[in-house]
Amino acid sequence: MNSSFKPYYAVIFTSKQAGSTEGYSKMSEEMEELAKQQKGYLGIESAKSQLGITISYWENLESIRNWKEQSDHLIAQQKGRSDWYSWYHVRICKVEREYEFNKKIIN
C-alpha cells in the first residue's frame, strides 16, 4: 500500500445471460474500446463462468456518469436488457485501499 494512494472508483457489473447471445461479443468488444476512449477511464477487468463479472475503473464519479450516458453505450445497455441479460447488478464503489502480489521468479 502506498501512502500517496489516491482513491478512485470501480463499477462492478455482474450479470447472467439470457438465451440470445447474437451480437453480444461484437458489442462487448466495441464497448470496451469505447470505454477506453472516455475521460477518466483507468482500466477494465472481466471474467465469465456461470456469472459474468466486468469491473471498470474510473477516476471519479463524473467519468462514470458520463460513460453511463454516452449515446452508443446507451444503445448497448438497451440491447443488454432486451436481448442478452436475464439479470444484472451494478455497484458503484470507491476503491479505498489496494495491494498487489507479484511472484518473484528465482532462477
Added chain:
Amino acid sequence: MNSSFKPYYAVIFTSKQAGSTEGYSKMSEEMEELAKQQKGYLGIESAKSQLGITISYWENLESIRNWKEQSDHLIAQQKGRSDWYSWYHVRICKVEREYEFNKKIIN
C-alpha cells in the same frame, strides 16, 4: 436505487494462476464456506477466464480485517502466494450505490 441504501464493502480479488493448481479447488471451496460463517459476511461472487475474479461483500471494514486475519484463511493466503498465484491484486472498496435489472417474463 433505494433511498435507505446503507453502504457496505466489497473486496475485489483479481488473480492469475501460477503453474500448480493442486489443492486449489478444495481450498477455494473451504474458504468460501468459512467466509460465510464470518461476522459481517454478506455474499460472494466469482468468475474465471484467463483472469480470476472473486468479489466478497462485507458489512464493514472490521469484518474484512477479521477475515483477512482469520487463521485458516492466513494459511490459504500463504499457499496462494507460494503455489497457486503468479499475481493478484486486492482492492478494498466502499459500495456507494447499486441497482439491479431483472427481466420480466411475459407469458
